[in-house]
Amino acid sequence: MTLTTLDIAIVAIYAVGIFILAQWVSREKGSHEKNAQDYFLASRSLPWWAIGTSLIAANISAEQIIGMSGSGYVIGLGIASYEWMAALTLIIVGKYFLPIFLKNGIYTMPEFLEKRYSPAVRNVMAVFWLGVYVFVNLTSILWLGATAVHTVTGIDVQTALIAIGIFAGAYALYGGLKAVALTDVIQVSLLVLGGLLISYIALDRISEGQGVVAGFNTLFTTFPEKFDMILSQDNPNYKDLPGLSVLLGGLWVMNVSYWGFNQYIIQRALAAKSVQEAQKGIVLAAFLKLLMPVIIVLPGIAALVLAPDLARPDEAYPHLMALLPTGILGLVFAALVAAVIASLGSKINSIATIFTMDLYRSMKPQTSERDLVKIGRIAASVGLIVAILSARPLLGSFDQAFQYIQEFTGFFTPGICVIFLLGMFWERTTAAAALVAAVASAVLSLVFKLAMPLMPFMNRVGYVFLICFALAIVISLASPRRTAELRVELKGIDYSTTTGFNIAAVLVIVILTFLYWRFW
DSSP: OOOOHHHHHHHHHHHHHHHHHHHHHTOOOTTOOOOHHHHHHGGGOBOHHHHHHHHHHHHOSHHHHHHHHHHHHHTOGGGGHHHHHHHHHHHHIIIIIHHHHHHTTOSSHHHHHHHHTOHHHHHHHHHHHHHHIIIIIIHHHHHHHHHHHHHHHOOOHHHHHHHHHHHHHHHHTTTTHHHHHHHHHHHHHHHHHHHHHHHHHHHHHHTTSSOHHHHHHHHHHHOGGGGOSSOOTTSTTTTTSOTTHHHHSHHHHHHHHHHHHOHHHHHHHHTBSSHHHHHHHHHHHHHHHHHHHHHHTHHHHHHHHHSTTOSSGGGHHHHHHTTSOTTHHHHHHHHHHHHHHHHHHHHHHHHHHHIIIIIIHHHOTTOOHHHHHHHHHHHHHHHHHHHHHHHHHHHTTOSOHHHHHHHHHTTTHHHHHHHHHHHHHOTTOOHHHHHHHHHHHHHHHHHHHHHOTTSOHHHHHHHHHHHHHHHHHHHHHHSOOOGGGOOSOOSSOOOOOOHHHHHHHHHHHHHHHHHHHHTO
16 A cells, blocks of 8 residues: 555645644733643633544544454454443533532642542552553554554554654644644544545445445345444453443443543543533534444454455554545545544643643642643653653554553553542542552452453453442541541532533433444
């Protein structure tokens, strides 16, 4: 597969255009210098359309497009549960979590934990998230993005990896969250258009020119087992998606932790003009999540017909790109690069925010606003460099990178969920209970992993969550009550939502019910 002059021109126009746009939208008027709120939370002025598209841009990157297409190739439509159940999770986050976070005016998730529990809880979780963002998120996006660039262009993977990292840094470091969020509407539009084009062309090729409906029917008839949303125990992929646990068990813990308490996701909502504006953005993101399997899972299933002998599942999406005609290939390749750059920008900004506002400022509270911004840029640069150096050693040997990411993060998400859920909705929860839940999550996950290696990791996540939840309650009840330490507002929170939000929530539920009924 080679890019023609037209394809290269399209990619170049995208790269130059998005870089210029990012710097322009994040510029400061007059003599005003960026302060911490400007840089880390876009002056708390993001409109709903920027919040919604930026949530998707932060989420959908190379590990989603390449990784989930690879999982679609192996597992089938069942992997779409991560997308479809996320839509309902977003509605819950919008109605019950955002009002609490915005009422308390926080910058970061660790900051909420400090106000709710103690500085120790904040520091532990800040260090944990920095580690995950650098060594899991940034590395996976860089590696899979570079792999895709290599497949399409033939450029050496390490060279592509370094180039992507440098461009993403230049794109995001100066302007902060505003540069990232306000350009993500372009990134996501390109992502959706490119994904729909590749699905359309793949299905049309399968039907030999008879159209996408005929192509889908052929795919469904040829591989009916790939369209099971709820896998039975005799399915070879049951370990990755263990039947009804997808709907009733550990996936809820994974989704609630990711969409509700993950800094690089929730940071967009924290930067909203108001709770209502954030909730409108959440609704937009929820409907986009319902569409995502068409863009990132269906191509992987289509590759079973069009590229049946792949050496690695994660090659499915790049190989389908080889089918695209001149011009369209450049557009889809630009869309893939857009997803990589947008998601990298999100992680880079969150690394800067957590390091600066949670660790550095707590050690040097008198630091000026200007210096906080400078420290944030330095921290993000260092994190990016470390990720570039670590990407190949950490991810070079994995066939399904998406499953690796879920498996790793599953060690910690049960404790994160317990800490936040009890912290937000049960005032009796203590700092000691929170720390025990955090540590127990990792320890118990490792014990389950070693003692029962055949247990599906999603079930393990569910069991560990229940144990940590019970531990936190017992420890809290056994500890003296110290309400004076509670420095967050948890009472008098307005959970009411607009009619539009309520209608959207019902629509999401109806659509999900139909999808699971149709592909049960």
